[in-house]
Amino acid sequence: MKVGIVGANGYSGLELIRLLTNHPVAEIEMxxxxxxxxxxIKTIYPHLKDICEMDLEDLTIDEVAGRVELLFFATPSGVSSHYIASLIDKGIPCIDLSGDHRLLDPATYQAWYHKEPAPIKALNQAVYGLSEFFQTEIKDAQLIANPGCYPTATLLGILPALKKGFINKDSIIIDAKSGLSGAGRGTSLMTHFAETNDNLKAYNLGSHQHIPEIEQTLKKVTQLETRVTFSTHLVPMTRGIMCTIYAKVMGSQTTEDFIKEYKTFYKNSPFVRIREAGQWPTTKDVSGSNYCDIGFNVDERTGQVTIVSVIDNLVKGAAGQAIQNFNLMNGLDQQMGLKQVPMYP
Incomplete structure (x- = not known):
């Protein structure tokens, strides 16, 4: 199946190239x-020599429609919204890794992203691609809104507990930390080596564009209107996200109760791995892979649960989940092309 990658020169696009190169069904055409x-592409990334040496092209809708059967958009927000509606009309399914089609309400997108929203027709067609929760919708979709990296780690960590009634919906605090590749390849003072090395930065407190995405999905899955406290930090490493989530336990659930519930909930989700009591996941445990590892601790003294959820922001948080959705859309094994062992150390 011939596919194209828009934004192939960025980190998420590069990760799509790495993963799709070994995919048994997908063939990179553009x-x-x-x-x-x-x-x-080998001029920009010399490590692709003899692996992928294609020339980068401009996006022309008619040209794309004549050559590919599906298109990945690994672009910054504000780009895909100009093209996807026309591509869908041409019969080209799209998987959008940006935020342009995640939020259902155009006014909400405009308020949080400060950009013009996508056409309402495209928003109405978009399926939120959190693979573990929306497989039925994904299988029939023509447009996938691939989740953001922080929301992926957060939602996989919170949703089973909230859906089961284990935690108070008004008590959720998310302490999220990301490696620098999440900011993309563009240079800025915020990601400058001298500014980030030996440093830890909080940023966009109370205003991060992933907040409405998290809250929208919590409501969609649980039917509960939920507001979260979401704090993001940059850490001086290349890959990885760790979301440490705190919430008030609603009953007398123990750490073992959370572990049992999550193992049952994710029993058919091969990329979610639940840790045993006293074992805490690290970002290195999932580096380069499509796994999400989750660990728990219930503090019976305070009645609080701590949930630790880790992913690789470029794989499960971007390109890997996009390929997982590609597989589901095309009736393939969702693990196809994604069975990489995490890189350790």
Whole structure:
């Protein structure tokens, strides 16, 4: 099946190339990037020599429609919204890794992203691609809104407990930390080496664009209107997200009760791994892989539960989940092309 990647010169696009190169069904037909059109991908990333040496092209809808059967958008927010509606009309399914089609309400998108929203027709067609929760909808979708990296780790960590009634919906605090690749390849003072090395930064407190995405999905799955406290931090490492989630336990549940419930809930989810009591996941445990590892501790003294959820932000938080959704859309084993062992150390 011939596929194209828009934004192939960025980190998520590069990760799509890495994973799709070994996919038994998908074949990369086009690499697209307006800013580096005409250059070979190996010129930008020399490690791709003899692996992928295609030239980057401009995005022309008619050209794409004649050559590919599905298109991945690994672009910054504000790009895919200009193209996807027309591509869908041409019969080209799309998987959007940006935030342009995640929020159902155009006004909410505009308020949090400060950009013009996607056409309402496209928003109405979009299926939120949290693979473990919306498989039925994903299988029939023409447009997947791939979840953000922070929301993926957060939602996989929270949803079973909230859905089961184990935690108070008004007590959720998410302490989220990400490696620098989550900010993309563009340079800025915030991600400058001298500013980030030996440093830990909080940013966008109370205003992060992933907050409405998390709350929208919590409501969709649980039917509960939920507000979360969501704090994000940059840590001086390349890959990985750790979300440490705190919430008030509603009953007398123990750590073992949470572990049992999550193992049951995710028994058919091969990329979610639940830790035993006293075992805490680290970002290195999932690096380079599509896994989400989750650990728990209930403090019976305070009545609080701590849930630790870790992912690789470029794989399960972006390209890997996009390929998982590609597999589901096409009736394939969701693990196809994604059975990488995490890179350790």
């Amino acid at each position: 690499l697209i990037s307006h800013s580096t059109s005409g250059q070979s």
